Amino acid sequence: MGNSSYEIKVNKNEFRWKGEEGELTFDGAPALLFWDSAIELFLNTIEEISGSDVSKTVYEVTGFRMGQLVSSYYEGRTDVAELLEEYAEIYKSAGWGVFEIHEYSYEEKKAVVRIRNSWEHRIFKLADKNEAGVLLPSHWAGIFSGLFRQDMWYKMVKSQLEGHDYDEIEIFPSTLTISQNIHELARKKESESIIELEKKVEERTQELSTLVQELSSPVIPVLKDILVIPLIGKYNDERLRNMIEKALVELTRLKARYLLIDLTGIKQVDPYTIHGIQKLIQSIRLIGGQCFLVGVSAELSIQILHSHVKLEGIKSFSSLQQGVEYSIQQNGYELVKKK
Structure with missing residues (x-):
């Protein structure tokens, strides 16, 4: 059995396992399988090491660039509406959840995506978090940035964690870029470090000043x-x-x-x-x-x-x-x- 190869089609998507090589391909591209709990551990580790602010930016940058990568696979296609339907089917087959393009306008450069039972929602629900994830919303911002050929960003309108039937994400043109996001985070962290250092210096100066007063010129x-x-x-x-x-x-x-x-x-x-x-x-x-x-x-x-x-x-x-x-x-x- 270890030398066997298996193929299966889910909707229009093809999975192929090469037992001898220990490889899995998804529509011809190398792929991996992970349990939701493993991804949860991965995300929690990033947040534990980096802190909530940094990890949020990491997730958004990662999701956005993944979306740009996906859209690059289909560069040159003009049937965008059909392409978006294919995206939704691919994600459903891959266990990413149910995605629906609720609204879409190439002329106005905007879209509304509804997501139900995504892996990110499953993980956040399992962890009892009360805020929606940012990786998949930014992922769709990256996809539409590629499709519309301009910088796009997202806004969470509805969230399943707040009791809605689905997550609803508005995608719209934005001057905010991932590079700016990273630089703003770096400046924020630098500013926080400077403030913290100034606070420590002020506290230390006060301590030394008090000590000098106590030791200076005793009667x-x-x-x-x-x-x-x-x-x-x-x-x-x-x-x-x-x-x-x-x-x-x-x-x-x-x-x-x-x-x-x-x-x-x-x-x-x-x-x-x-x-x-x-x-x-x-x-x-x-x-x-x-x-x-x-x-x-x-x-x-x-x-x-x-x-x-x-x-x-x-x-x-x-x-x-x-x-x-x-x-x-x-x-x-x-x-x-x-x-």
Whole structure:
């Protein structure tokens, strides 16, 4: 039996099985047989991997190009009405369902196709989907694009999944092409990726900004009435404003008298930052506190002098330790070495 060949005609269509070669032909062309469940698995896999938007475009492009391929087989025929009837018989014989050309006008370049029990409908119904498929409607758009020799597209008017007896598809001239459809999808995906990336950047920037605010210029209690605020890195409006607010709040909350501005972590200082330090000193003075500069290196002192920002009357020390010792003395205490 494996070496046998079989032929059968369904309506006007011929199926031939070559057992020895493992081949099936349909009207002389190589063909394949698939279960509906296998096609369902194939379509679901595409959708699972690509997502609904991409898979919809893939189905439409595939269906449209299949339709163009079918119409190319009959290029040159002028008996279009008879040809459409042949199409319907071919699809019926192949198990694609029942197709009826309900309306057709070559002059107006439009058609209405009704489809009942198509393989796409069977699969969607089996999967409990509530939206009609797009592959077969776009397939007929591709067929009529070939027959009418211009770009055509489709519109679903009725659907069996919505309770109608058949799917009804309007085919009409359109400026929409498959290439445009693909490009629009690519642009949409690119735009979505950019938006998603911008969102992530914005979220990350906010996280970093919050982290910088939390770590930037902490106000540290050292001894009674003495606070230290270490300056690290470069400062902009936001950092300076945040630093001044922190210093004022903590000095008031702890009822401290002295604030040591520690410049140990500053390697280079620009006029903008020096102006910020000046504002901080003035703000602390307004609420009755005093500021001292500590951790001032020789290089840093030269930079401050060259900035032409006036910091006269501000005590400064080369180290934090010296500044703390001076503040203790100003507070009426002294450090005594334990015997």
